[in-house]
Amino acid sequence: MLYNSTRNSNLKVTAAQAIAQGISEEGGLFVPESLPKLTPDDIKTLAGKSYAERAKFVLKGFLTDFTDEELDYCVSNAYTAEKFGSDDIAQLAHLYSGTYMLELWHGPTCAFKDMALQLLPYLLTVSAKKTVDGKDIVILVATSGDTGKAALEGFKDVDGTKIIVFYPDDGVSDMQKRQMTTQEGKNVGVCAIKGNFDDAQNGVKAIFTNSAIKQKLDSHNMQFSSANSINWGRLVPQIVYYISSYCELVKAGEIENGDEINVVVPTGNFGNILAAYYAKGMGLPIAKFICASNANKVLTDFIATGVYDKNREFFTTISPSMDILISSNLERLLYELCGKDDKAINELFTKLKEDGKYAVPDAVKQKLQQEFYGGCCDDAQTKQTIKAVFDKYSYLCDTHTAVAVKVYEDYKAETGDDTKTIIASTANPYKFSASVLGAVSSEDCGQLDEFEKVGKLNETSGMAVPKALADLKDKQARFNDCILKDEMPDAVLNMLGIK
């Protein structure tokens, strides 16, 4: 299986190259030139297997340049009971009849990014061995919260890698900051930036393209790579849990093998929902993709009108991981919907760069609307939904997941569609304790500190506090530096010990 670029269909690279490189040189994203097939017989077989075995099956179809031993090494290190709390790596909970919550947050950092970022370090080191043998991979991350911590946990103590994370000092929640500053591991570095997320991200981009720094790394046998969500190595692990959850429904007798289901995904960068779309392309019977947005509803508008327009007010919401105006992975969907026409994609994304907007042709819009339903809700509706779901079903969901539940209810009310449905549940509610507590408790908890809020939420809901978050309370911070954006290059060389 080879990979093309969304902006150059003639380019052909191996999976290892696509993963080691991250993004194509002309700015396009790597896409598989075809999709491996998944038959009902495969589903029947996979239903009797473990999550790691299901993952191996899916990866084998896409990463044809990886050996069986390499795939075994990757999945058996990533998806362990030790890291995910049990062998049930992607747990499926019953919300109400025919509606299931796919809990993707049982990993070490309590958010769905673990599903991909626990595997990526292994995919990346195997890929690097095949392409740039012998070099240490240096991962640089700018984060607004969830990604940085998940990447740190994924790369921590993985041989042949080092990871450095920059976050905006005032731009992450208390819990997220604590998660990062207390990070363990001998190959990790964490540093705060005076400024916002854009400053951190621009600083990282500038380092990636700084040839003096690149040379310096090269002379020490190191090379930069990126762990962000446009890397194919982050997308392919996400296809697994849609197939796995379908297997679980078949196994439990909730559906017959071959029945169609709907999928609802709280969406930001469009990676998670795109993985479900690829699963359908392989043969998984999915009828409708329901794309849920918060007040930053650029995708809702796009699905309704065919016009993508990022020229709009940016809202900071209580579901911060979906506060995005450019959903990078949408480019991969458009490439498929445009019939793999790289020229069309180049035109659309040149328009996006120049005007901040583009319109897709009618035929593409129609295909989009056949498969996707888009909806959104604001913070007040998100909180009402958390409370209603808790009161009615005794189920506590986080702010991102609540957006998905609300949009799904709107979809059902509008269409009457009663197809069985999986809702992607993307974070443990304790990761966003302040907002979730505010939604379910009538008391004024504004004066409490982060861990008092966690305690109060535990009292109110009865839901267990994940150990990884509870333990943070007594952990010493290891990384207390806060620097200016201009000091980032020096900080990187310092942390790598090659100044």
Ligand SMILES: *Cc1c(COP(=O)(O)O)cnc(C)c1O
């Ligand atoms: C990253 C994230 C999302 C958005 O996922 P995308 O793949 O970027 O669409 C939703 N919820 C949570 C909790 C996240 O961390």
